Amino acid sequence: MEVEAGHGDMQSREIILIRHGTTAWNLEKRYLGHTDIGLLPEAEQELSSLREQFSNITCDALYCSDLLRCQQTLTHIAPSQAGQAKLDPRLREIDFGQWEGLTYDQLKDNPQYRDWIDAPQEVTPPDGEPWTAFATRIDSFMEESLMSFLPILHSPSMYVPKVAVITHGGVIRYIVSRLIRNQGFWDTQVIPGQAIKIRLDGEGDSWVGSRLTFP
Structure with a gap:
C-alpha cells in the first residue's frame, strides 16, 4: 500500500x-x-541479543508505547537512548475490554467471541475498543511520526534516518500492513522481543515500503 509522504524529493x-x-x-x-x-x-x-544488536544503532527518533511492558523493554535494549524516547499512548495494543486476561478456552463457547474471531473489524469485545478507533489512532501516529518530513529526519546526504518504535504485536501487524503492499494484518508474525525492519522510499506524495533483515 502506498501512503502519503508529504512533498519533496526522493527520501528514504x-x-x-x-x-x-x-x-x-x-x-x-x-x-x-x-x-x-x-x-x-x-x-x-x-532481550540481551536485541540489546547487543541495538547498541550499534543510533536512532534519529525513538517512540514507545506508554504501557509498562514497553517502557521496560526500552530500558533493557536501549538504556543509553531511552531518555530521548517519546512515550505515546496511541501505540497501545487494542483494548480487549471484558476479555482482557481471558484465554481462548475461556471464551471459545461465547458466540460474540466467535463472531469477533471471524470479523474483528466488524465486531467489538464488550466494553472494548472498536477496530475503527484502534486503526484511527495508529494511523494518526504513523502520519505524524513515520511518514511526515520532520526536521529531525531531513538529511541532504545519502544517510538514511532510522526510527525505532517499541510497541505491541497487534500494532506492529497493523503498521506493517499499512506500509508494505499486499501485506495483510495476519500475514505478519512477531514474537515478544522480536524486531522487524522496514525501509520506506518516498517521492512526491507516496511511500513504498519493503521489509529488510534486522539488524
Whole structure:
C-alpha cells in the first residue's frame, strides 16, 4: 500500500518495529491489551541479543508505547537512548475490554467471541475498543511520526534516518500492513522481543515500503 509522504524529493528511512518482551499473560496465552503489567523477571536475559544488536544503532527518533511492558523493554535494549524516547499512548495494543486476561478456552463457547474471531473489524469485545478507533489512532501516529518530513529526519546526504518504535504485536501487524503492499494484518508474525525492519522510499506524495533483515 502506498501512503502519503508529504512533498519533496526522493527520501528514504528505516523503521524498526520492536515488540515488547514476554509477560506472564503472554506465557499463559491471555488476551493482553491495555492491562498494564510488566515483563517477566528473566526479561533482561530474553532481550540481551536485541540489546547487543541495538547498541550499534543510533536512532534519529525513538517512540514507545506508554504501557509498562514497553517502557521496560526500552530500558533493557536501549538504556543509553531511552531518555530521548517519546512515550505515546496511541501505540497501545487494542483494548480487549471484558476479555482482557481471558484465554481462548475461556471464551471459545461465547458466540460474540466467535463472531469477533471471524470479523474483528466488524465486531467489538464488550466494553472494548472498536477496530475503527484502534486503526484511527495508529494511523494518526504513523502520519505524524513515520511518514511526515520532520526536521529531525531531513538529511541532504545519502544517510538514511532510522526510527525505532517499541510497541505491541497487534500494532506492529497493523503498521506493517499499512506500509508494505499486499501485506495483510495476519500475514505478519512477531514474537515478544522480536524486531522487524522496514525501509520506506518516498517521492512526491507516496511511500513504498519493503521489509529488510534486522539488524
